[in-house]
Amino acid sequence: MKKILAYATGGLIIWSLVAASVMAQGITPVSKYTLWIGNHYTDFADYRGKVGEYDRGQERWLPEFILEHVSRGEGQFTSFKAHYFDENNILGTLTSRVGSRFQADFRYRSSVPQKGQDLLANLETREAINGNPGGKILTHEILDPGAHYSVHRRELEGRLDYLVSPSHNVKFMAAHKTTLQSGTEQKTSANHCFSCHVTSNGVKVEKVIHQLTAGLQGDFGKHTAGYEFAYRSFESKTMAPTAYYDEAKHPVNGGSGAEFTSRQNFSDTSLPYGTYPRTEKVQHKVRFKGPLGSGDYATSLSFSKSFNRDTDLDGTSWVGSVSYAYPLDVRTRLIAKLIGTKLDVDEVFVDVPTYRRGRPGPQSEFDFTRYSSLNRFDLRGSLEVIRRFNEKVTGSVLLGYDNIARDDYPVHDEGLTTSRFTGEIKVRYRKGLRYSTAIKYRMEKTTDPFTSGRGLFEARGRDVLNPPAANFAFVFYYQREGLRYQNITTQPTLVHIFEWESSWKPDKAVNVNLGLKGKYDKNGDLDSLDVNHLMIQPHLALNYMPNPRWSLALGTNYSHAKARGPVAVALFDG
Amino acid sequence: MARKPKVLFPLIGAIALLIIASSAVPGYGSKTGQAPPEAALVGNAACRDCHEEVSDAFAGTIHGLTADASGRSAGCESCHGPGSAHIEAADPALIHNPGKGGQFEQSVCLGCHNTEAFDSWSVAHHNRGDVGCADCHKVHAEHQAWTPEYVQKTCYNCHGNVQAASFMPSHHPIREGKVTCLDCHNPHGGPVRFVQEETGRELCLSCHPEKEGPFVFEHAPVNEDCLVCHAPHGSVANNLLVANEPTLCLNCHAMHFHATVEGVDGAFSVPQAPDRAGVSTVDGWKKGMLTKCTQCHTQIHGSDLPSQAGSTAGNTLTR
Numbered sequence: 001m002k003k004i005l006a007y008a009t010g011g012l013i014i015w016s017l018v019a020a021s022v023m024a025q026g027i028t029p030v031s032k033y034t035l036w037i038g039n040h041y042t043d044f045a046d047y048r049g050k051v052g053e054y055d056r057g058q059e060r061w062l063p064e065f066i067l068e069h070v071s072r073g074e075g076q077f078t079s080f081k082a083h084y085f086d087e088n089n090i091l092g093t094l095t096s097r098v099g100s101r102f103q104a105d106f107r108y109r110s111s112v113p114q115k116g117q118d119l120l121a122n123l124e125t126r127e128a129i130n131g132n133p134g135g136k137i138l139t140h141e142i143l144d145p146g147a148h149y150s151v152h153r154r155e156l157e158g159r160l161d162y163l164v165s166p167s168h169n170v171k172f173m174a175a176h177k178t179t180l181q182s183g184t185e186q187k188t189s190a191n192h193c194f195s196c197h198v199t200s201n202g203v204k205v206e207k208v209i210h211q212l213t214a215g216l217q218g219d220f221g222k223h224t225a226g227y228e229f230a231y232r233s234f235e236s237k238t239m240a241p242t243a244y245y246d247e248a249k250h251p252v253n254g255g256s257g258a259e260f261t262s263r264q265n266f267s268d269t270s271l272p273y274g275t276y277p278r279t280e281k282v283q284h285k286v287r288f289k290g291p292l293g294s295g296d297y298a299t300s301l302s303f304s305k306s307f308n309r310d311t312d313l314d315g316t317s318w319v320g321s322v323s324y325a326y327p328l329d330v331r332t333r334l335i336a337k338l339i340g341t342k343l344d345v346d347e348v349f350v351d352v353p354t355y356r357r358g359r360p361g362p363q364s365e366f367d368f369t370r371y372s373s374l375n376r377f378d379l380r381g382s383l384e385v386i387r388r389f390n391e392k393v394t395g396s397v398l399l400g401y402d403n404i405a406r407d408d409y410p411v412h413d414e415g416l417t418t419s420r421f422t423g424e425i426k427v428r429y430r431k432g433l434r435y436s437t438a439i440k441y442r443m444e445k446t447t448d449p450f451t452s453g454r455g456l457f458e459a460r461g462r463d464v465l466n467p468p469a470a471n472f473a474f475v476f477y478y479q480r481e482g483l484r485y486q487n488i489t490t491q492p493t494l495v496h497i498f499e500w501e502s503s504w505k506p507d508k509a510v511n512v513n514l515g516l517k518g519k520y521d522k523n524g525d526l527d528s529l530d531v532n533h534l535m536i537q538p539h540l541a542l543n544y545m546p547n548p549r550w551s552l553a554l555g556t557n558y559s560h561a562k563a564r565g566p567v568a569v570a571l572f573d574g
Numbered sequence: 575m576a577r578k579p580k581v582l583f584p585l586i587g588a589i590a591l592l593i594i595a596s597s598a599v600p601g602y603g604s605k606t607g608q609a610p611p612e613a614a615l616v617g618n619a620a621c622r623d624c625h626e627e628v629s630d631a632f633a634g635t636i637h638g639l640t641a642d643a644s645g646r647s648a649g650c651e652s653c654h655g656p657g658s659a660h661i662e663a664a665d666p667a668l669i670h671n672p673g674k675g676g677q678f679e680q681s682v683c684l685g686c687h688n689t690e691a692f693d694s695w696s697v698a699h700h701n702r703g704d705v706g707c708a709d710c711h712k713v714h715a716e717h718q719a720w721t722p723e724y725v726q727k728t729c730y731n732c733h734g735n736v737q738a739a740s741f742m743p744s745h746h747p748i749r750e751g752k753v754t755c756l757d758c759h760n761p762h763g764g765p766v767r768f769v770q771e772e773t774g775r776e777l778c779l780s781c782h783p784e785k786e787g788p789f790v791f792e793h794a795p796v797n798e799d800c801l802v803c804h805a806p807h808g809s810v811a812n813n814l815l816v817a818n819e820p821t822l823c824l825n826c827h828a829m830h831f832h833a834t835v836e837g838v839d840g841a842f843s844v845p846q847a848p849d850r851a852g853v854s855t856v857d858g859w860k861k862g863m864l865t866k867c868t869q870c871h872t873q874i875h876g877s878d879l880p881s882q883a884g885s886t887a888g889n890t891l892t893r
């Protein structure tokens with residue numbers, strides 16, 4: 001962090017010198033400084049918030065200040081703002097434009113989301129056998145009771161734009177963003193056998209994200225072409241926490257160790273858990289835009305590759321998009337959009353110990369090759385006609401079609417293909433900037449929507465034993481393929497959305513909103529289960545902002561949600 | 575399960591009706607005006623003679639302060655075109671006024687604002703909705719930084735339902751000023767809706783890359799679409815979930831096997847041990863196994879480490 005701050009400070013100083021030298025060539029700049037100094041105190045009496053995730057206050061007096069600076073002159077503009085709320089909540093922005101070719105933007109912001117602590121109190125029970133305690137046990141243990149979890153998030157970002165050639169609109173840009181997260185968060189580890197024992201502990205967090213972007217664009221006649229490179233890395237700097245996984249044995253009498261151990265992937269050992277892999281991602285993107293016939297087109301093609309450095313797994317992505325806006329007449333436009341995405345992720349062979357290894361009777365090999373659920377070709381297109389009836393009324397009709405062909409989900413080489421038809425009609429009335437109202441209706445009809453292809457955490461594509469194996473009169477739960485490979489989903493096959501939004505600005509500083517949003521969806525493939533969701537959300541809001549330093553937001557919204565899902569049926573004994 | 579959509583013809587009919595109905599509406603003529611070819615540049619001072627208030631305010635804007643990147647005259651005539659004919663005839667029709675043109679007249683702004691962020695403007699959500707540059711940007715007013723508060727006010731002018739969602743108990747810190755609409759959305763257009771990235775999933779991963787993987791053990795909806803489980807603008811459920819656990823999980827997964835103990839062929843019942851009150855209660859197992867799935871399945875976004883249970887091939891995302 002110190003390095004980053006040093007670089008940032010150095011960069012700002014250099015930039016200020018450049019700006020000053022250019023300013024000296026022009027007229028005397030006008031500068032304005034504003035310093036706000038004060039204190040704040042937050043009272044948490046009667047505080048009944050859930051976690052207060054983003055509540056920033058502390059129960060003590062804290063100094064607070066805001067420094068603002070704006071300077072302007074011929075060919076130069078600088079705007080700076082720093083807001084110190086407390087040591088964890090700081091915001092700083094700097095925008096500077098020098099001459100007609102340079103522009104720089106910097107921003108720093110920090111916050112501390114509160115994470116709360118799950119006391120795991122529900123994890124304390126024991127089954128009964130014939131009215132007596134016995135059998136399986138579920139317990140929990142908090143190793144740091146009363147802990148306060150939070151993660152300090154800091155972001156520093158900058159962007160430079162340079163106009164290389166005004167005549168050909170050749171522009172270069174470079175941007176960087178660093179995100180640091182540090183603090184403590186709750187991690188739980190679960191022993192599956194011999195008792196189900198969940199242990200909670202505080203774990204240090206130190207995550208670092210770097211993003212770098214650079215691009216170049218230029219005009220060729222009436223067309224613009226551009227190239228952009230992007231890089232992103234993620235790394236967790238803390239050592240992975242470890243947990244001891246119990247020696248497997250019977251939960252009541254401590255016996256049958258070998259039998260229970262043979263059903264676990266590991267037992268009586270300490271292993272890391274809750275890790276974050278080191279990942280990197282690179283992206284190359286080319287884009288073109290310009291006039292075509294009487295309309296305008298924009299198209300782009302990008303290729304990206306993501307790397308999991310801990311497992312050597314790679315994922316690739318191709319994304320191509322084309323859009324075209326064509327004026328049918330002076331009041332009517334046709335808009336066509338098409339975007340295609342091809343995603344591929346490395347397959348990986350998962351080798352796990354034989355189930356009931358070394359035991360008499362049936363054994364099972366659960367090794368499998370993981371084919372990624374991300375593998376797919378996704379094609380989405382839409383066609384829209386927009387008509388401006390007069391100065392105040394605009395109407396539009398949209399038709400869309402999506403096709404998502406998954407290669408390996410839920411089963412390898414037998415992927416699920418989802419197709420979705422969309423229709424939307426919208427009418428908007430506006431009277432200048434003072435009043436507007438819009439009504440929209442949208443309908444989506446989907447065949448074979450995304451489903452959980454693995455109903456109960458089971459690996460897909462595995463052979464199943466059915467009927468029961470020799471010497472066993474019952475079916476293991478993992479053998480119930482009808483449940484494992486369920487093809488039902490609660491994702492909707494039919495969606496209706498209605499939206500009404502109106503906005504009234506009686507004054508430059510005041511805005512009043514009134515609206516209603518309603519959504520109803522159902523899964524037509526599950527008529528017997530009558531899966532549906534209904535949401536109705538009316539809202540009223542008043543925003544008052546007499547100047548940039550004062551804002552008041554008042555509002556009320558009512559959300560009515562009703563969901564009816566499949567009955568979670570009783571299954572079986574584990 | 576595949577069914578033919580039955581709404582195609584009604585929608586095509588609606589398009590036809592829209593076009594036919596609109597033909598009966600009187601024509602909407604352009605009010606934007608146009609400078610004649612012979613008009614010449616006159617400079618800001620000449621404009622100020624008549625438009626003093628606007629001209630003075632404009633002098634403090636970033637447009638008024640910086641030279642025009644396109645090489646044209648800096649100032650009023652960069653956007654309004656040469657003003658000599660307009661001044662001589664005092665005719666508003668002889669000067670270009672792009673602010674009167676609404677959605678069809680954005681080319682003046684796009685002449686300079688032509689970076690990648692504006693590539694999709696011609697098909698952008700706002701443009702299609704008849705929202706023009708001047709609806710959000712005050713071209714003649716003094717510089718106004720896009721502070722979090724100002725961004726909110728501008729966007730909430732029209733998107734009241736999003737403002738309402740941001741007041742839900744779980745929300746991105748928009749109203750706290752830590753995140754702005756512009757962190758996720760490009761109001762000038764984007765390939766998908768108007769998010770900043772090429773796909774919705776990629777947008778979320780740009781701030782939450784630890785959830786990207788690729789992982790050895792995956793959770794399919796994470797790859798499918800973050801919106802399967804999350805409502806990004808706000809939710810009554812924790813962690814921006816569309817519904818709290820375990821309801822959300824049970825939408826796809828059948829009930830956990832330890833929630834019952836009688837076996838699949840037996841009746842649904844709950845273990846009871848009245849003599850162990852407070853430890854094993856009537857609803858003890860339901861409470862334990864049907865309260866919060868992520869207490870054990872912590873790595874719900876994916877993991878590289880196999881879990882302990884053998885029959886699941888390490889695939890339960892508990893480690």
